[in-house]
Structure formats: C-alpha cells, structure tokens
Amino acid sequence: MYREIGKTWQTVLREKSGDILARAIQLRREPTILRVEHPSRLDRARMLGYKAKQGVAVVRIKVSRGGMRRERPRAGRRPKHLGVLRIKSSVSAQRVAERRVREKYPNMRVLGSYLIWRDGMHVWYECVLIDPIHPSVQNDYNYRRVLGIKA
Numbered sequence: 001m002y003r004e005i006g007k008t009w010q011t012v013l014r015e016k017s018g019d020i021l022a023r024a025i026q027l028r029r030e031p032t033i034l035r036v037e038h039p040s041r042l043d044r045a046r047m048l049g050y051k052a053k054q055g056v057a058v059v060r061i062k063v064s065r066g067g068m069r070r071e072r073p074r075a076g077r078r079p080k081h082l083g084v085l086r087i088k089s090s091v092s093a094q095r096v097a098e099r100r101v102r103e104k105y106p107n108m109r110v111l112g113s114y115l116i117w118r119d120g121m122h123v124w125y126e127c128v129l130i131d132p133i134h135p136s137v138q139n140d141y142n143y144r145r146v147l148g149i150k151a
Contacts, residue, residue: 002043009041013117024117027124032062033104039126040116048112048128049146055134057108061097062122097125105129109147 012020039045039058050056068087089096098110108129116124130137130147137143144150 002046005041005043009043020117024119027060027062027117028119028122030060030062033101034060036060036126039128041114041126044114045126045128048114049130049142050111050128051140053136053140055131055137057105057129057131059101059105059127059129060116060124061101061113061127062124063093063097063100065093065118065121065123093123094125097123098127101127101129107131107133111146 012018036058039050068089070084070087072084094113098113102110108131111128111130113125113127116126130143132147
C-alpha cells in the first residue's frame with residue numbers, strides 16, 4: 001500500500017496534477033513552522049519512523065530558496081571580485097529545515113524529514129519528531145533503539 005502512495009506522490013509532483021496547485025496556494029498562506037495532525041506523505045513518514053501514537057509529531061516548515069548574500073566589503077576592489085553574489089550555502093535546505101525545527105522544539109528529537117512541495121521562492125518539508133520522555137515512546141522498542149535507551 002505504501003508503495004502505491006509513493007508512486008502517486010511521484011506522479012503528482014512530476015506532473016503537478018490533481019489539487020496540488022491549490023494546495024500550494026494554501027501552503028504559501030500558512031505560517032513558516034506549523035505542526036500538522038497527520039503527515040502528507042504517509043509512506044515517507046513511515047519510512048522515517050512515524051507512528052500514529054502519542055509522543056510523535058509532524059511539523060511542516062518552509063525554507064527560502066536561492067543563494068546566500070555576503071556583506072559588501074568596505075575597501076576598494078573590482079566589482080567582479082567583491083564576492084557578494086553567487087555564493088552558495090554548503091548546507092542543504094533540508095538540513096536547514098531540520099535545524100530550525102530542532103530549535104523551535106528543543107524537547108523533541110528529529111527522526112528525519114521529506115520534501116512536500118517546491119516553488120520558485122520556497123521549499124516545504126515535513127519533519128517527524130518524537131518526544132524521548134513520553135512513556136509511549138519509552139515503551140516502544142523501535143524508538144528505544146533509535147534513542148539509545150537501555151531497558
């Protein structure tokens with residue numbers, strides 16, 4: 001079943017079919033970091049360790065696309081050698097998204113993230129989080145193994 005969900009998502013993202021464009025408009029209007037009730041891509045969320053139980057959360061985050069800007073040097077030099085534009089980050093947008101979610105939810109651990117949508121300005125990811133102190137997480141063998149908790 002999850003394989004079929006994944007294939008459907010691949011075709012939707014490739015062809016931009018269905019109501020994904022209307023959904024993209026809704027994504028643009030939402031806040032930057034938003035906790036969602038259920039994952040949009042259940043197949044990817046389950047691969048990362050999502051389970052529909054207490055102590056597990058899914059957060060959607062929007063990250064800006066494009067290159068970085070560096071502060072303009074004060075001393076004189078040729079405009080070509082200012083080194084202000086065309087500077088790329090060495091960190092991917094997905095890693096930036098996971099870091100920002102980790103900063104927003106410091107009591108939770110990020111299991112992973114996956115792409116939701118991408119347009120010219122932004123990229124949206126959903127991050128799967130778990131609360132390591134929650135009893136239902138501590139009683140789960142798979143989560144204990146991920147967290148390194150010995151029982």
